Structure formats: structure tokens, C-alpha cells
Amino acid sequence: MIAIAIQFASACFGIGLLLNLWVMARTGTPGDKVLALDTMVINAIALMVLYGLSHGTAVYFEAVIIIAMFGFVSTVAYARFKLRGNIIE
Amino acid sequence: MMHLIVLPVVLPAILAPFIIMAIRHHMDLQRIFSLAGTVALVAITLTLLAQAATGDIQVYELGNWPAPFGIVLVLDRLSALMIALTALLGLAVLLYVIGTDWDLKGRHFHPLFQFQLMGVMGAFLTGDAFNLFVFFEVLLIASYGLMIHGGGARRLRAGVQYVVYNLLGSTLFLFALGTLYAVTGTLNMADLAERVAVLPADETALIRVGAVLLLVVFAIKAAVLPLHFWLPASYANAPMPVAALFAIMTKVGAYSILRMYTLVFGPDVGSTDGLVGDWLLPAALLTLGAGTLGILGARKIGKLVAFSAIASMGTLLIAISLFTEQATGAAIYYIIHSTFATGMMFLVADLIVSRRGGIIAPGTPMAQNGLIASLFFAGAIALSGMPPLSGFIGKLLVMDGARDADQWALIWGVILIASLVTVVGFARAGSLIFWKGYEAEPPDEGTQETHPAPTSALPFVAVFGLLAGLILLSVFAGPVHDYARATAGQLFDPQEYIGAVLRGGK
Amino acid sequence: MKILQRLVPHPILTVLLTVVWLLLVNHFSLNSLVFGLFLGVVIPFITQPYWPDRPNLRNPWMILQYIVIVLYDIVVANIVVARLILFKRNKNLSPAWVCIPLELRTPEAITVLAATITLTPGTVSADLSDQGHSLLVHCLDAPDPGAVRDEIKDRYERRLMEIFE
Amino acid sequence: MAQIYEILITAFLVISGVFGFVGSYGLIKLDNPMSRLHAPTKATTLGVGGVLIASILYTLMSEGRLSMHELLITLFLLLTAPITANFIAKMHIHRHETPESLPKVGEDQSWATLAPEKHKPEAE
Amino acid sequence: MELLLASAVGIMTACGVYLMLRQRTFPVILGLTLVTYAVNVFLFASGRLAQNLPPVLNPEATAYSDPLPQALVLTAIVIAFGMTAVVVMIALSAYLSARDDRIDMSEDDTYDDEQTADHVDNAEDGA
Amino acid sequence: MSLFLIASLPFLGAIFPALLIRAGRNASAASAGMVTLTALIGLLTNAPAVLRGEVVVARIDWMPGLGLNANFFLDGLGLLFAGLILGIGLLIILYARFYLSRKDPMGQFYTYLLLFQGAMVGIVLSDNILLLLIFWELTSLSSFLLIGFWKHLPEGRQGARMALLVTGSGGLAMIGGMLIIGNIVGSYDLTVILQHKELIQASPLYLPALLLILAGCFTKSAQFPFHFWLPHAMAAPTPVSAYLHSATMVKAGLFLMARMWPVLAGTDAWFYIVATTGLVTMVLGAVIALFKDDLKALLAYSTVSQLGLITMLLGFGTKAAATAAVFHIINHATFKCALFMSAGIIDHSAHTRDIKRLGGLIHLMPLTFTIVLVAALSMAGIPPFNGFLSKEMMLEETLSAVWQGSPYLVAALAVFGALFSVAYSFRYIGHVFLGKRRSDYPGEPHDPGPGLWLAPVFLTFLVVVIGLFPNAVVGPLVQVASGAVIGDGQPVVFYAKLWHGFIPALYMSVVAVVGGFVLLLMQRRLAPLWDAAPRPEAKVIFDALVGGFTSLSRRLSEALHDGALSRYAAIFMVFTLALAAYAYGTGAKGAPNREMLDLTIMPVIGWICLTGATVCVVAFHRNRFLALVLIGVVGLIIALAFNYLSAPDLALTQISVEVVTIILLLLALNFMPKNTPQESSTGRKLRDATLSIGAGLGAGGLIYALMGREFSQPSISEFHLENSYSGGGGTNVVNVILVDFRGFDTFGEIIVLGIAAIVIFAITEAVLASNVRGRLLNREPDMAQAGNPHPLMMVVATRVMMPIALMVAAYIFFRGHNAPGGGFIAGLIAAIAVVMQYMASGYEWAADRQRVYYHGIIGSGVLIAALTGMGSWFAGLPFLTSSFGYITIWPLEKFEWATAALFDLGVFLAVLGAVMLALESLARFAWQPGMDSEHPMEINPARDDADNHEKQEA
């Protein structure tokens, strides 16, 4: 049961990734693109936790933590660039 | 002392961060330390050279892990020679740089210089293919910094090209290493040699691809046509003393070809048969041709010397591409010559550029015209392979080494004609630079000496040092050539190396 | 006391960090606790130049209460928003901007409020006013923006006033 | 007991999957750029949260110990999500909004993103 | 799986190479980045692929993925980062100095000799 | 005196003139003279032995490996030539002392002269052909310096370069020839080679070798068609012309022909090539000489002609001819050198060498006239001077030469040439000295002081003495020299006499003299015809050739190296792909033998995202910002893939490096154009696309092929897996490899990173010190900027995040040895924690709070790593040997310590410092005055309210 649920959740987040990619590829504002990337990071986090879950291992935990932390930094950097041009001022 | 062999890497690796940390703002202290370190390197490498000359191969197992599982440094005749050459050239360049205040154009010359030495030393000493990659990167990234030392729009643009092209090479290096590892499961060069030798027949296609990609990487460094394009603009736009130091970098490429294609993919290895000689020889001949044309057509001194560096690599690679013991002996002699000669000529070029600009055209006579003219003349003699300097002997050796090759006539013809064109090119440049300036006013022996010397004697010490190297190389051509032949013998008997690394190593 | 304040500039942070360490290690032991505490003291000490102000939190009980409320609201928010996205047509949505005048003054408090707004029902904190006295909030579907403003001020800002000021 | 765990875990996973999907779906479904911002920043929070809770429960079930480090991930997300949303909103305001299209500021002059530069560097 | 990875390497290489052949420094750097990704994955895959066999020793594991290429790729990533940083910086400085971000230089676009300029500076310093 | 000393004395002595010039011109000249005299005396000490028929040898092994040895030998031929070189050299040194003006750098002149002299002596004494080649090329080089001595004369420079090119190219050809000979014989020693006539002449390579060697000889000796350089070399000062172009250098070619005569001569090829060339040169040179108005040009062409004569004699291949050749070499040296010196004297005082402006000098310069009279008559072959003797021998030899079946052709042409020699010789006398004294000399012609006339008078004296007493004066010398040329060990009989009776040669001589006299009378009328006659002007052709070749190579070289990196890169791609395809195609590849992983849906989705984003990067690359966002996607998916494929360490690294890279690129993009213009043509895009697809197929295909097969032998990583815990003390094998098994790689890697940061910092300093700084300060942003650069929320959040991030960094660091992580990633996390502060609160504010310089952090990191590595030395173990153990301190559990952690700390610090230094340097570009802010956030109601409160109170 859990296995199927994991499959289901993975599929959901996976499709989410594809939808995000679609936003990336079609025309849109820079804000949309950054938002899509940010969402991809979230989906990626979920997928990695699910992967760890499906194999019953915590060895991928560190990667998730780092992605959670760094996804934020790059999103802010992209946004700052569009807002100010200069991301460190 | 067993740790001596690792010192050429570790000493600059400690010195450079120390300079960065502690004495970043004290140029005088930087100079003292940098110089002291380089002198020490000369002493160390000469000691190692003396040790290697006995014929013993020393293996240093880093981290105390046996090969092929850990990384080893290997000191054989060839690597000992190369590191000694590096140290000597480095010392000359450093003296020159200090004497001309080139290092004052930024605060990081000395650390970058030390790192550059470290990278080159490591590349020559390492016995591990991936570690070779790492040291390539060390020497490259330091060279990027040195190349754009002083800044300026054109230099920076040339710097972009230099970096980008070399990054292509670095990327290819990884592709090659991945391929080699995927086929053989090892990275140690001696182990690679053993495994490649017994490779099953159905693995040859892939190992051949890996081998050839690796060769391309080395050929970039060695400036083999058509992979030499990065060199002219980079060297001509780099600070000339830095370009002088870079004379050893092309040798890293040549060294690596020699090492890998005698040890791992040697002429007797069936699976990689026919990968090198078939095209490297024509490529080397064309390289020599391209360099020579460039010498004749150069408009600037920097380009003139850069192309002569290419030409001299062409000659060297001709010898290497034959992959016979005799020709390799010639190549090793020629490496020494080419390093000193190219280095010296770049320094002379800087003396000229600093006094009258870099364009090869008549101008007013410069300070110390006669002295610099004689140095230029000496450098030109060396680079064009005219007697009495070692270039002539080197050229004879290469030709002599090619006499049993099928294409001996072609090789001789190209070398001789290239030599002639080089002579003409240098004569043209020299007479424009040094003689034509006198058209307006005939020379006057009295007044010529009254110009105050614009710089200290140190630059000339450096140039004369390299010239002395060339002279000694000619005078002691016999012993040097004996060493070179013994080195070639060692290269063509890889079992000794393999045995030392994999079985006798301690 | 001064020395202790110097050494442990943000005591709550120290506690938080120790907890973070224990979570990271994911294995409670004396070693972890000692080491976590050690780092929890050292790291704020090193980084204190970057956090010169010292907000004082007054009411720990209120903090816990606030957290529970927010978590509950987040769950609700997600369901609401999911319904909006899945089942409501775009043209039937009425997005709106809302200006929320602030009584909170400390940056930390304003931040927590803004974060809460963003994490809860159909609202996103978009901007501050140039003196920091108003907060600009975007609502996904707010037929009555005034109600949203009042709810935020009542449900969150009031509690935060008690905690921070 | 295990049964309950399984059901709980499954439930959390399914819920999280649904919300995760909704987050990304909203991103392409909603037609207003500011509205789009709501979709991921809300739905995925619970989406990931659900997975994390499932993971905690799973460890509890299979190893019998409370593995709480997933909470850290939640902590990070809760800490950062508002900031990223704030920045993306600012991007939108900067590009698409004017002082007129936004509500009145109240006692202050303007919204910060649209405010004229305070410390305009002196050109020399 | 292997096919997916190989084709991804191929596509990243192709796209990277295409960008590297553009005429402005910025796309070239982007291309380098892509090619770097490709080669890192390539090098990684030289140890063959394995799923959920991380090379972290534990008593229950029956097999591990090849740790060596992973270590190599790690080194390669770091080195590539350093290289990218430097090339970005040089490209930026070149653009700011020459007001031109073309990667190609023509032989005579700035014929006046900069080497001379170096030394003029030098001479002035000395004076 | 040892031959080594004789050969090296001029070289060693060459520094004296240059040094002693400060002591005065006499000192300089005297030193040069002393050196030469010493060498000459040294030579003469060996003369008795040589004249007895012995061969004096001196050998040193220089490069036995190559066969290049410093072997010298002195036989008759060597004695003759060395004597000429040193003897005439002495006279030239004397003459030059008075010839050169005050303005000429005399020290330099004598130095060059001695260098040249040494090279010449070396040639004639060498017993090793490689050694000989060295001296041979040295003469080309030193003569280049001598000819170009007057730097201010364009003719001098051009003449020098022409001489260098022509003689240099001949020399290079000769290298080829000599090496062939050496290979045939198996030795480069002359004495050995000279004993292998049959072997050489039977070799299929004989003809190429002969041609190559003769190319060297002919160019050096100005034989047709290489004769043209010699007249142009006359731009040199007259002592140089006299020395090089009459007595020595041009005779080097003759010397070599003579030297190699025993093994090369005697074949048809030799005869037809050498004799014909000599004959043509003799005639042609003589004809041209007659019509030259410049005295030195006349002498130059006469030299060409006389050299042709000697060449022809050598070409005959008979003993008698060879003997005649040797004899004429001596005679020509004496009279021609005297004539050159006299021409210099005339030039010196009359300030012109133009025959048309001279005449009647006999009245003003009687002494000079006497010299010229004797020397020129000798040259014309008038008895009783020495020229007559050898010329008559020559004419006699021509009679026995049969050219393609024509018995008299050679003789007739020889007479024809002789006739012209008589004419130009007489012309020198007649048109310069005889006739009426003129009033329009550019200078004041007068006889010179003894310094200038002593040398020519001595030579003239020799002309007479040899003419009168040939056998007594030079007989033994000619005999031993000819013996050496012929080389068959048989004694040579030389007996010259003025009167042989009415032999055919005499008639021929008479015809020549009478005809020559008549020809001279007609010269003034023939000259316009000659001038009008169309003929190739060698210099024009030569210049056109050299100029054309130079500009062709320039164009080729510049077209090839046109600075277009994109083309270089394309060539690189093509070349690499072609080679790889070739390598693959020529090898064998087995079928896949490895089971592949199953395909599930997640990797497919990842694949779509990855390739989709990658393709989008290309499709949208003109929008640089968007391309960067897409790069972020690619990086993210790759991190996922690494994780999926069991490489958590790589995922961690990838994602953290990714962020820093993006920040870096965004920082840079701020100052660069935001869009890439559309520039490539469709054709070019197609080309690039083709190449890219090729590269992609190559890379993808290669890795697919590799993954399909097992390792051919077990991978070394099995050892790493086995020994990681027991030997390295860690369970994260990747990390143990990084800090232990292959710690040296990591050591290099952090150095790369450190250097990168230093380089970036250095560039920043250089650029900000240049005029770019002004532009940056006045820069207007190219995009509208939003207000509130440092939003309150961000500042607050990062204040909380920073300690937490550092905590995570600490965790990643300490866990690294046993779980994914390590110093490198920890360093990146810490760096990003700090960068967040920069981004949130501003560069200025954050930088103010920085306590340790990033330089120092980098330096200490590398030092810690290095010192950790060196620590093992104290245990007598190699660099980077690690050690670990376990400690138990009550009440704590046991914990591990490892030196590898210390090493990893170095890594951590280096990475942290490097990333920060790089980012901070880039950030400095944006700094503008007025940007400094004392507050981290612009909007802070708490602060503002407090301020307002204070204001109200005040």
C-alpha cells in the first residue's frame, strides 16, 4: 500500500516537474520563470524524500536539506537581479 | 631523504599561501621569499636530477597507499630533467621580473608564479592520470592569472580566448579519463600500462578512443597544428616574462605525450597501434611550417617569438612522433634547448618592447641597443637552429634521429627549409629593429654608451643566465645527450617503470 | 551579566541551534547534546555582528499558541486554495490587493507577520510601504478585501504585538 | 498498529501528492501572474510537509525510533517560502504595477518597491 | 536507464558545443557550463550506473556503486567551478575594458600596442 | 701549437677588441692583430710537419652519440687555407685600423672580424663534417654582421640579408648533403669519409648528396646562378670586402669542393655540374665586370669570374687541374685582396668609386697606381706576375676538357672569359689612373699613409715574388695542398714556370690579352648597348621573391590565426571528432555484456526535464537572464540524477556549486549586455549545429558503449571499498577517497580554487585601477531599478538563517567522513550563509562586519592542508599519510579523531575563503560612492520611530 502511495505521490510531483518545465519553455514573465524554478525545487525536494522513503534510507537527507536551503538563495538571486540588476549592493 | 621528491610540489604550495596570507602588502618581502623558494627549488630539483641520473626510479606513495590505489609520484630520468628545467627557467624569469618591476603591476604575481611552478612540477612528477589532470588545472589556472597580469583590454580579450580554449581541452581530458577508467578500471599510469597491454581484443575500439582523446589534450598543450591556435595571441599578449615562463608549459604537453605514449600506449602495444605516428608526424611538420610562416610574417615582436615557440614545438614533435629511442633522445635534448631558447627570446623581446614598443618597424635607436641587439641575435641563432648554440645541435640530432624513418627526406627538407625561413624572418626583424633606426643619424660610438641604462642589471643577468644555459648545453652536448639517450632508453623500457611503481615502490 | 550577554547574544537562538543540531544528527546522545550546545554558543558568537539588534520575546506561551494557530491555518489554507485552483474558473476568481496598516514596529515582528500571511489562506505578503507602516497583501480570491485585512490584524498582528512589543 | 501506520502514511502520501500536483497545476492554470504566485507557495508547502510527515511515520514504523530530522526541512521551507514569495511579488510589482494600480499606502508615501531611490549615488 | 543517461550526455554536449561556437562571451560561458555538466555525468557514468547503492559502508549493503568516479567527479566539479569563475571574471573585465564582448578578435582591431602601454606605465612609475 | 688552440684563439680573442675599445682604437686593433698573429704563428709551428707530408690531428669527443666530435686535422689544404685566412686577416686588421672612421664602432668591427676568422679557420681545420657545418654556418652569420656593419646604409642591410639568405640556404642544403654522406659511410669524420669513395659514389643517394653539398659550395662561392649576392655585399666596408669577398669566405665553397674532391669528384655528374657551372660563372662574371662602373662592383664580378675559373678547374676532376686550382687560389687571394684595398684607398680619398668620375689618378696617387698596376696585370694574366702562371695552367687544362663530345668548347669559352678579364683589368688601370687629371673629383685624391698602403704593398710584393719564383715561394705548399685535394697518397709534382715554350696555352693567352685590349677600347661604345640589353636584374627578382614570400606568409599566417576563437574551436571539434572516429573505426568492440538498469517513469521525467531545459537554454540563449534560469533547472535535475544514481555526495556538491555559479554569473551579467544579438548566418548555424550534433553523438555514444560493458579487469575502487573503514577510518568511501586515498588530488583541487579566487581578486584590482573605474562610477543602470534594495523581511530571515546554515555546515563537515558531505560542501554552505548576508544587507554593511580577510582564510586553508600532509613526515611516513583513532572522555561516548578531518578543515577554509573572495571581488565592481549605508535595511519602523522620538524631544 505504502509502495503504491509512494508511486502515486512521486507521479504527482513528477508531473508537477513537467508542468513547471512547460512554464519554463512557454512565453511568460521573468517572474513566472523564477517561480517555476522555485516550484521545481520544491517538487525535487519532495521527490528526493520519496525516493529515500521508498528505499528506507536516510542517506539522501543531506541533499534535501541543502536543496531546501539553496533553492531559496538562487530564487532570491534571480529576483534581485530583475529588481536591482545588482544582486549584492 | 625520501621526501625530497614531493618537495617541488609542496614547497611552492606552502610558499604561495604564506605570501598571500602574511606578506600580501609587502612587495619586498614577497620578492625575497619567492626568490628564496625558487632558488631552493633549483637546488632540490638538481639534487633529484643527480639522483635520477643513476638510473634508479624513485616512487613516492602519497598517503602511504600502494599504487595503483593511491597516488604516486615517480622520479625517473625524464621527470627529473623536466623539473630541473622548470626550476631553472623559473629562476631566470623571476630574476627578470624582479629586475624590471613587472611584478609590481599587481600584488599577486609571486603567489601565482609559485602556484604555476607547483602545477608544472606536479604534472611532471605524478604517476597518476587523474592527478595529472589536477596538476594541469593548477598550472592552467595559475597561468590564466599570470597571462592577464597587468590587465589591459587586448590582453584581457586574448585572455578570454586562452581560457576558453584551454577549458575545451580540460573538458576533453575528463572525457578521455572517463573512457580510460571505464575500460581499464584504473588510473595509475603504470597500472594502465599493464592493463592496456593485456586488454581483450574486443575492447580496443574504446581504449583507442580514450587514447586518442588524451593525445588531443596533450597536443593542445604542445601546440600541435591544428590545435595550436590558442598560442600566438595568448603568448603575444601575455606579459613577455610570463610568456617566457610559459615556454615550459608547451613542454608539459610534449612530456605528457612522451610519457603516455611510451609507457601506456607504447609502440609495442597492439591495441593502440597506429594511433599516433600516422598523423602526429604530419601534424608536427605542419606545425613547424605554420610557426615558420608566422615568424616571417610577424608584425610584432611578441608574435614573432610566439610563432618561433610554435616552430620549435614543431621540431620537437617531429622527433617525438617517430617514437624511436634514438629520436626520443634527440627530442629530450631539444626540449632543454627549446625551453631555454624560447624563454630567453621572450625576455629579450620584453627588453625591446619596453624600450621601443612591440611593432617590428624602424624606430629610433633604444638604450643599450648594441647589447640587446646581440642578445636578440643570440636568441635568433638559437631559435633558428644555427650554430654555435644548441639549436643547431638539436636540429642535427632530430635529423639524425629521423634518418631511419620512411619520410626522412621530407623531414629533413621541412626542417632545413624552416630553418632557413626562420633565419630570414629573424634577420628581417632584427635589421628593422636594430639597424634601420640608424638611418636618420649614423651611429656614433661615443654617444651610444652615454644613454643611461633604464633598468637594473638584473634583467640582463636573467637573460644571460638563459644564454649561458644554451651555451653550456652546446659545450656539454655530449654528457647532456648521453643523459637524454639514457632517458630515452628508460622510456622505451617501460617494464622498469612499471615494476618500480607497482612492485618495487617504496 | 554583560559578559554572558556578549557570549550568548541570542539565547533563544542558542536553544534553537542546539535543537537543530540534534535534529541534524537525528540521534540523541550526550555527545550530540554537548557538541550541539557548544556549536549553539559558538556560532551565534561568531555571527553576532550580523545580527546586532536583540529582539526580546516576552511571552513563550503565546509563541506556542501562535504556532499552533498558524499551522492549523496553513492546513486550511491549502485545502481552500487547492479547491480554488482545481474547481473554480479563473474568471470567477476575484484577486485583490489589500493594504494592511501596521501597528507592529520591530522588523522581526513584521517579518513574522508577513511570513504568516504568506503561509496562510490565499494571501501573499507582497510589499512594505516606504516607511514600513503598511503591508501590501495580495489575495487570490477576496471578494471583500476589508474582511481579509481585519482578520489578519485580529488573528495574527494582535498576538504578535503581545509577543514582541 | 502497523496497519494504522500504513494507513496514516498512505494518507499523508496521497494528500501530499495531490497538493504537490495542485501547486504545479495552478502555475499554469491561473491566468494572473500575481495569482499564480499563490499556487506553488501554498500547495507545495503542505505537499512537501505531507511527505515529510509520512517519512517520520515510516521511520517510526520500520525502525521504531523517532526520526525528526525531516522537521528541519519543514523549518527551512517555512522560513524561506515567504521570502521567495515576497521577492517574486516585488518582481511583479516592479514590472507590472503602478502606484495607481495598487491600493493607497496609508500614512506613508509609496510602496517600497515603487519608491524612488533613497540613496541615489552621486555621479562623479 | 543507460540509454537515457547517454542521450542526456549527448544532448547536453551538443547544446553546449553549439553555444560554445557562438560569437559572444556570455553564450560561450553558458556552453562551457553545459559541456561541463555533460562531462561530469560522463565521468560519473564511467563507473557504471547503480540505483540506491550509495558508497557509504553499512553492514546491510550487499553492493555499492563505484565510489572512485564519484570522487573524481567531485574534484572535477570543483575545478570546473573555479575555472568558470575565472573565465566569467576575465570575460567581464574584457568587456568592461574593451566595451566589446565578442569572443573573436581581429588581428587589427586594436593595432596600437598595449605592450608598450604597460611599459610606459612602468617607466612613469619608475620616474 | 695545438689545433684546438688555433681554431679557438680567434673566438676567445674576439672579446678583446670589444673590451679594449675603451682603451683606444689602437689598443683594440692591436689586440685583434695579436690574436691573429698568435694563431698564425701557431699555425706555422705546424707547417714543417705538414710540408713533410704529415697530417697533424687533434681530437676531442664532443657528442659521440651523434658523431659530432671536435676533431681537427691539418693537412696541406688546411695549411694553405688557414695560412691565407690568418695571414690576410692580419693585413686586413692593419688596413681596417686606418680605413674605418672615428664614427665607426671599431671594437665591434674587430670582434665580428675575429669571429669570422675563427669560423673560417674552423672550416678548414675540421675533421668532422658536422663540426665543419657548424663553422660553415658561423661564417654566414658573422659575415651577416660584417656586411651589415654600416647599419645606416640600406644597401648594407639589404646586402647582408641577401648574403645571409643565399649562403644560409646553401649551408642548410649542405647539412642535408653532409648527413647523407655521413649516413652512407656511417661516420661523420672526414678522414673516414675520404676513404670511402667507392661506397659513396655507388650509393643511390650520391647524386642528391652531391647536389646538396654543391648547393652549399656554389652559394658560398657565388657561382652562377647564385652569384648575385656578392656584388650586393660590397656595401660592406672595404676591409670586409677584401677579406671575405676576395680572400676567404667566398673561397670556402672552393675549399669544400677541394676537400670533398677525393670522394665526390671523378664522376660525370661532378664534371658536368661543377665544370659547367664554373665555366658559365667565369664567362658571365667577366662580361658583367667589364660594364660595371663601380670599382668594387667591377672587382666583385671579377671575383665571381675568378671563382668560376677555380670551380671549373676543380670540376675537371683531373689532378693537374686540381693543382692549378690550388695555385690559382693563392694567386687570386694576393692580387684581388690588393685590388680591393686599393679600391678602398681610392674611395677613401677621392670619395667616389665611380669609374666615370675618376681618371688621371696616376698623377695624384702614384703609389696606389703602382699597386693597382701590378695586381691588375696579374689578374689580367700578364707575365711575370703570378696570375699569368695559374691562368696559363688553366687554359692548358681547358684544352683537355671534352664537353658532351665537343673538344674545344670549353677552351673557347675559357678564352672568351679570359679576354674579358683582361679587358676589365686594364679598365681598372686605364680608366681610373690613366688619362688626364680631372678637376671634379668629389674629394682630394692622394696617396694614403703607410697604415693603408702597407698591406696592399705587401700583397703586391707577393704577386711579384710568386710570379718570379713560384716553385721556391709556394711550390711546397701547392704540392702538399694539391696532394690533399687529390687524396690518393701519390706525391704531386708542381712545377710552374713563366716560359713553357709556344704551347697552345700561350696562344690562347695572347689572344686573350690582345682581344681584351681591343675590347677595352670598345668598352665606352659597348656600354650603352650593354645597359640597353634586357637582362634579369637579380636583386629585383630576389627582392620580389623574398618580399612576395614574406607577404604571402604574412597573409597566410594572419588568415590562419585571425583571432576568431569560434573558428579555432570549430576546427578543434572537427579534428577531435575525426580522430576519435578514426580510432574507434580501426578498433574492435565487443557486444554489450552488462545488464542495464530498468527503466522506470521517474528517470524518464527527469530526462525530459533535463533535455528540455538544455534545449531551451539553446533556444532562448539570446535572453541571457532566462538562459541562466534554465541553467539552474539543468543543475537541479543533474543533482537529482546523481542522488537517484547513488551519488549523494555529488548531488550535494552539484547543487551547492550550482548556486554559487549562478550568483557569480548574475553578478557579471549585471554589467554585460542583457541580450545576445543575432549575428550568425544560417550557413554558420548549420555548420555549428552539425558539429554540435556530431559532438553530442560522439559523447553520448561513447558513454553508452562504455556503460554496456563490464570493466575488463577489476576496478581499483574495490580496494577503496575494502579499506575505507579499516585503513581510512570512514564509511563514506567517496570522502575517504577524497581526503585520504587521493588526498593529493584534493590538495590540488583546493589550490585550483584558491588560485581562482586570487586571480579574480587580482583582475578586479587591475580593472578597478584602470580607466574602467571611472566608467563604472558613472554608470547608469541599464534596467529600471526597484526601490528598497534591502527588504526588511529578507534581512531578518537571513539573520536567522545564517547561524542555522552554519550549523548545517558544521554538521556536513563533521559527518562527511561517514555520511555524505565533507569539508568542501561545508565550505560552500558556510560561504552561502555569508553571501546571504551580502545579498540581504548590502555589500558595504556586510563587508564592514567581516573580521578575517578572505585571503587569509584561503591561505590558512591551504596551509593547514599542507601542514597536515607534512605532519606524517615526523612519523617517517609519506606526505598526506592519515591516521585516526578513537577517544573516550567520560561521560561522553567514544568519538573518532582523524588527521583527515584536519585536512578536511583546510579544504573547508580554502573553499569558504575562495568563494567569498571571488564573489566579493565581483561585488566590488558595483560599488559606487554614496552607496554606503549604516543600516542593513532601509525600512525599519522601529529605528525610524526612535529617531523621530529623539527629534521631538530635542
Ligand code: NA
Ligand atoms: Na505562501
Ligand code: NA
Ligand atoms: Na515558496
